Amino acid sequence: MIVLTNIELTVLMSAVLAALMVGSVHLRVNLWLYGATTILIAIATGLTAYPNEEPSLLLIALLIAGLKSIAIPLFLAWTMDRIHVHRDLGALVAPPIAMHSSILLLGLSFLLTQGLPTPSGTGAGWYGASAGISLVLTGLLLMLTRRLAISQIIGFLVIENGIYVFALTQTRGMPLIIEMGILLDVLVGVMLAGLLTFKIQETFEHIDIAKLTDLKD
Amino acid sequence: MITELIHWLFFLLSVLLAPIVILGTIRKTKARLQARRGAPILQAAFDLIRLAQKGETVSSTASWIFRAASTIGLCNVLLISWLVPWLSFAPWAPPADLFLVVYLFAMSRIFTLLAALDTGSAFGAFGASREATLSLLVEPAALLGLVALGATSRTSDLREIFSFTNTHLQMNPAIWLLVGTAIILSSLVELSRMPIDDPTTHLELTMVHEAMILEASGRNLAIIEFTHALRMSVLFGLSVQCFMRAAPAVWKLPEIIQAMITIIGLLTIAMAVGVFESLAVKLQWRRIPEFIAYAITMSLLAALIAVAGGIV
Numbered sequence: 139m140i141v142l143t144n145i146e147l148t149v150l151m152s153a154v155l156a157a158l159m160v161g162s163v164h165l166r167v168n169l170w171l172y173g174a175t176t177i178l179i180a181i182a183t184g185l186t187a188y189p190n191e192e193p194s195l196l197l198i199a200l201l202i203a204g205l206k207s208i209a210i211p212l213f214l215a216w217t218m219d220r221i222h223v224h225r226d227l228g229a230l231v232a233p234p235i236a237m238h239s240s241i242l243l244l245g246l247s248f249l250l251t252q253g254l255p256t257p258s259g260t261g262a263g264w265y266g267a268s269a270g271i272s273l274v275l276t277g278l279l280l281m282l283t284r285r286l287a288i289s290q291i292i293g294f295l296v297i298e299n300g301i302y303v304f305a306l307t308q309t310r311g312m313p314l315i316i317e318m319g320i321l322l323d324v325l326v327g328v329m330l331a332g333l334l335t336f337k338i339q340e341t342f343e344h345i346d347i348a349k350l351t352d353l354k355d
Numbered sequence: 356m357i358t359e360l361i362h363w364l365f366f367l368l369s370v371l372l373a374p375i376v377i378l379g380t381i382r383k384t385k386a387r388l389q390a391r392r393g394a395p396i397l398q399a400a401f402d403l404i405r406l407a408q409k410g411e412t413v414s415s416t417a418s419w420i421f422r423a424a425s426t427i428g429l430c431n432v433l434l435i436s437w438l439v440p441w442l443s444f445a446p447w448a449p450p451a452d453l454f455l456v457v458y459l460f461a462m463s464r465i466f467t468l469l470a471a472l473d474t475g476s477a478f479g480a481f482g483a484s485r486e487a488t489l490s491l492l493v494e495p496a497a498l499l500g501l502v503a504l505g506a507t508s509r510t511s512d513l514r515e516i517f518s519f520t521n522t523h524l525q526m527n528p529a530i531w532l533l534v535g536t537a538i539i540l541s542s543l544v545e546l547s548r549m550p551i552d553d554p555t556t557h558l559e560l561t562m563v564h565e566a567m568i569l570e571a572s573g574r575n576l577a578i579i580e581f582t583h584a585l586r587m588s589v590l591f592g593l594s595v596q597c598f599m600r601a602a603p604a605v606w607k608l609p610e611i612i613q614a615m616i617t618i619i620g621l622l623t624i625a626m627a628v629g630v631f632e633s634l635a636v637k638l639q640w641r642r643i644p645e646f647i648a649y650a651i652t653m654s655l656l657a658a659l660i661a662v663a664g665g666i667v
Contacts, residue, residue: 140663140664154656157652158649158652161645161648161649161652162645163645232644233645233648234644234645234647234648234651235648237648237649237652238648238651238652238655241652241655241656241659242655244656244659245659245662248659248663
């Protein structure tokens, strides 16, 4: 019987939500689930603040909730409306199968992390690490099995979340300035990628990355 | 002896009443959300009585299977309702292996399919074909979820898994919630309810269950309708049992309060289904695997938890 702390529970739930994201082809549902995933990660960050005595983590939690889980999905939803793209039919693997494999990857990362040395004294050890690795793998799967540029951005964001969760659960929290720098990078990255998507749509009249290698005359 | 009698009494009462009340509640909720007054809750019972009094037409090409199938289906579901712990109170019953129960469900489905094919009507055939496809997709979800429960509680007897004296699963809310969700999602498919099939239309493009029973009439139809409703109450009841066991406090409550929670839970699920059916749009036939995939995912997660040894 495994007993989880609140932090471990929230990050594992965010990993499960990210896995559910792979199963839906509606980009809007994906964005909603991404928002929910990130809110859970923000809550986990807030919960980490108390045992580690790092009040600055509370500020970071607020920033994550505001920027990553509200501003970025809204921006991407706005981009989707502008270029009239709402559904990604997927490539290579059908979305349901991809979702099942991401659940299996969750189990795999659970097995993998049992062999990892875990630093003592942090809020969440093994299970936090397995949630982080699972988020990275899920994001990778999302990027591999989707065709549209918007989905690539979402997959990238999930990977970023995974790396953040891994760092959060394995350390005593990073300095505020680094966290804010990363957040800014992510925001700018998504902005640029969104604008690029918009430009790709304007030039090629589609955002299907499978067809981007075709020459345009 | 007396408690056993009371159990039998309440059990028979719920087998008779639960299907009608649950069907009535779903219809009432839908009517209310469409700003209609709706039929009385017991309308399903009046419908059954009306059907039973009507004459019956049987196609001249139909064999004995056509009329026997509905009776076999009813007996099958009555047996299932006796074996499966879908109420928190139940009379004595022999041990019910979970594989037995899953394949009893499959058996009643087979006879529905045979009856649909028997008359040789095109509607029956495509209804049967669709139903066979759906059952193929939904079976792993239900089976995997129940096996996950069984593996955690070290038994494959469904009664033992759901008994309140079995402490393996007492402090294990996650697995109960996941299996409950998996059962409710797969029962929506199994019972051909809203996102899969609209039970109120007879449009040939969409119907699954209705297409199969199109040839049935009179008493035969009454039996089929009641069987379907009873199957619905058993499946919804099973998911209610899963959900209520997720709260560790429920395990120690006296039996009468558990029974009340069961009844309230059944009505809540019926209302939730009604609300969902008013809001949801019927899925395209090709997109149905995506819906079922979520049920399988819930079961997979439950199986992962079972492998990990249970998570609090």
